[in-house]
Amino acid sequence: MTDNNMFTRTLRRLLLLLLVSGMLSFSTGCGIIYRHRLESPAGTIWTNEDMATARVYQDDLAWMQAGLKDHLPKTSKDVEAVTILIGSDDLHSNRIVREQEVHTAGWYNRMLSMVQFKPISMAEIQFLSREGEAPHHGTLLHELTHHFTSSQPDLRSRWWLTEAFACYFETAFRAQDDRFVIPPLHVENYRTTRRKLRELGSERFSQLVDEVIHSSWLEFYRNDGEAPLRYAISWSILWALQNQMSGTLEHRLMQVAQLDDDEVSSRIQDVATSLGPSLSSHFRSSIAQEPFRRWSVEQWLSSDRIDGRLILIAIENELSGDGGEIWGWPCVAQTIFRWGSGLDRSNRLRWQRKIEQQLREGPLQVRLAICRVIRNYRRSGSLIAVLVELLEEEEGELRAAAAMALSRISNHPTIVNPAFWINAPAKERDREVTEWRLWLDSP
Amino acid sequence: MQSPHLRTAPALPGRVDLDSRPLPHPVSLLLIAFCICCGCSTMHLKPTVTDIADYSREKDIRTYLVTVDSKMEDRAYQNWTQQHIEENRLCLENPEYEGIPIYEIHYHFVLRRAGYRPRRIAFLIWRQSAEDPSKMNHLFTYIGSSVSMQNWLLR
Numbered sequence: 001m002t003d004n005n006m007f008t009r010t011l012r013r014l015l016l017l018l019l020v021s022g023m024l025s026f027s028t029g030c031g032i033i034y035r036h037r038l039e040s041p042a043g044t045i046w047t048n049e050d051m052a053t054a055r056v057y058q059d060d061l062a063w064m065q066a067g068l069k070d071h072l073p074k075t076s077k078d079v080e081a082v083t084i085l086i087g088s089d090d091l092h093s094n095r096i097v098r099e100q101e102v103h104t105a106g107w108y109n110r111m112l113s114m115v116q117f118k119p120i121s122m123a124e125i126q127f128l129s130r131e132g133e134a135p136h137h138g139t140l141l142h143e144l145t146h147h148f149t150s151s152q153p154d155l156r157s158r159w160w161l162t163e164a165f166a167c168y169f170e171t172a173f174r175a176q177d178d179r180f181v182i183p184p185l186h187v188e189n190y191r192t193t194r195r196k197l198r199e200l201g202s203e204r205f206s207q208l209v210d211e212v213i214h215s216s217w218l219e220f221y222r223n224d225g226e227a228p229l230r231y232a233i234s235w236s237i238l239w240a241l242q243n244q245m246s247g248t249l250e251h252r253l254m255q256v257a258q259l260d261d262d263e264v265s266s267r268i269q270d271v272a273t274s275l276g277p278s279l280s281s282h283f284r285s286s287i288a289q290e291p292f293r294r295w296s297v298e299q300w301l302s303s304d305r306i307d308g309r310l311i312l313i314a315i316e317n318e319l320s321g322d323g324g325e326i327w328g329w330p331c332v333a334q335t336i337f338r339w340g341s342g343l344d345r346s347n348r349l350r351w352q353r354k355i356e357q358q359l360r361e362g363p364l365q366v367r368l369a370i371c372r373v374i375r376n377y378r379r380s381g382s383l384i385a386v387l388v389e390l391l392e393e394e395e396g397e398l399r400a401a402a403a404m405a406l407s408r409i410s411n412h413p414t415i416v417n418p419a420f421w422i423n424a425p426a427k428e429r430d431r432e433v434t435e436w437r438l439w440l441d442s443p
Numbered sequence: 444m445q446s447p448h449l450r451t452a453p454a455l456p457g458r459v460d461l462d463s464r465p466l467p468h469p470v471s472l473l474l475i476a477f478c479i480c481c482g483c484s485t486m487h488l489k490p491t492v493t494d495i496a497d498y499s500r501e502k503d504i505r506t507y508l509v510t511v512d513s514k515m516e517d518r519a520y521q522n523w524t525q526q527h528i529e530e531n532r533l534c535l536e537n538p539e540y541e542g543i544p545i546y547e548i549h550y551h552f553v554l555r556r557a558g559y560r561p562r563r564i565a566f567l568i569w570r571q572s573a574e575d576p577s578k579m580n581h582l583f584t585y586i587g588s589s590v591s592m593q594n595w596l597l598r
């Protein structure tokens with residue numbers, strides 16, 4: 001036997017030993033590192049979250065799995081179970097969050113069929129998330145989509161396409177009847193790519209898209225702060241080109257996947273053209289369609305320009321539906337008090353009176369939901385008197401939510417600590433309320 | 444690989460032949476390294492807090508704007524604020540509203556250097572412990588400036 005053969009055999013043995021020991025420590029390690037193990041249709045979940053939160057993930061994963069199977073029936077035929085690791089011990093204390101890490105983070109390892117997902121704490125969501133309601137499980141769905149599409153040969157080593165598929169499904173939302181609904185577009189990615197197109201102009205934008213399509217693994221995932229842009233461009237290509245195809249969603253997506261990279265490059269102009277319409281014009285058409293109505297209202301409210309009249313019509317249609325009041329009244333508050341709602345005075349005042357009525361007499365959950373969304377909008381100061389009334393309500397949680405809302409919209413100093421408003425003796429709370437009333441009565 | 448011409452060509456008078464230069468002595472190398480190290484640590488001054496402004500609005504939330512002349516290590520923000528809390532006994536006393544315990548302390552770090560516009564570089568929140576009201580828990584340190592001030596102030 002030659003030295004070369006000996007070396008190869010030794011190397012093989014060493015690699016095998018490493019693999020076996022890695023797998024062994026991985027399978028036993030999960031039980032040491034993570035407190036809970038739960039089974040879900042998608043696979044085994046390991047987590048350190050409390051049991052109630054873990055059950056939410058379990059339920060969500062079942063919904064995601066069913067949704068992905070429904071939309072990708074052929075692709076998901078032979079998908080095996082996945083290991084899902086959620087969070088770690090040090091998530092909720094002494095955290096250092098860097099600018100680029102505000103959102104949830106996830107990884108997918110194809111070799112180990114493993115998804116790792118790091119949620120962000122409620123405090124971070126509350127203070128740092130730019131979205132009003134942070135997408136809690138979009139990242140998990142993104143990673144699960146990687147698992148579902150990992151065996152597709154057309155996606156292999158095409159990083160833009162791999163991420164485009166995952167981005168395409170990550171925005172799916174749960175409709176009132178539990179349906180897995182994919183919205184008409186990925187708002188954040190659409191906005192990002194459209195902005196870049198306007199900034200660079202058609203020619204330089206085309207060059208950039210071409211670079212993304214042909215980039216290697218190292219180029220695509222390099223940590224240069226531009227990775228979100230590459231993800232957004234990837235999604236835009238897939239979204240624009242599948243719109244040109246026909247058939248079921250899976251068929252359309254796979255038709256795009258079957259185009260080779262040079263063919264995709266030759267269609268960049270189509271991508272640029274599809275980014276022409278403004279987001280408002282997309283919302284204007286999607287708000288009229290029932291499955292997307294609530295989604296359109298929420299997305300439109302998080303953008304700068306809104307059509308308040310159209311939004312209020314849509315909300316009115318939803319108010320009588322399942323969970324419509326808890327969802328709808330906070331949306332009304334977000335619409336009528338903000339800058340540039342486009343509402344005429346009489347319409348705005350009519351809805352303002354309705355909000356005041358809900359705060360005084362509505363169901364507890366609706367009152368709480370309204371209090372939680374009131375921001376320092378242009379006209380929200382008109383609610384101060386009603387919110388002060390709520391400081392004397394019987395429900396401690398409502399008193400606390402009203403105090404928080406007051407602290408956001410008024411300059412008058414108050415006590416914010418929810419524990420005070422929930423548990424402090426009535427006499428101490430009365431002192432604060434009296435101060436508020438004196439302040440209201442002062443000229 | 445060296446050119447044979449260098450070896451064979453005679454050295455011109457008054458000029459130093461590169462190959463014939465003696466190797467530097469290890470001691471002198473060590474000395475140079477030592478000087479560089481000392482020089483660097485002298486030049487690389489620690490960040491200094493140049494101003495602490497109190498921007499508190501609520502009765503039980505303290506908000507401080509801390510101006511620094513250079514960036515700190517990521518973990519140092521937490522250490523500095525912890526020291527500030529301890530020195531000012533903010534866990535136990537509310538400097539402005541006697542008898543009302545502090546619920547949260549917000550620190551906004553602003554970098555101010557000559558010739559540059561001031562820039563927010565870090566944000567920290569400490570919150571009163573639910574188990575032990577005389578303790579403050581560090582919720583998180585945010586390093587960066589892209590989150591608007593308005594979001595920082597949201598509750």
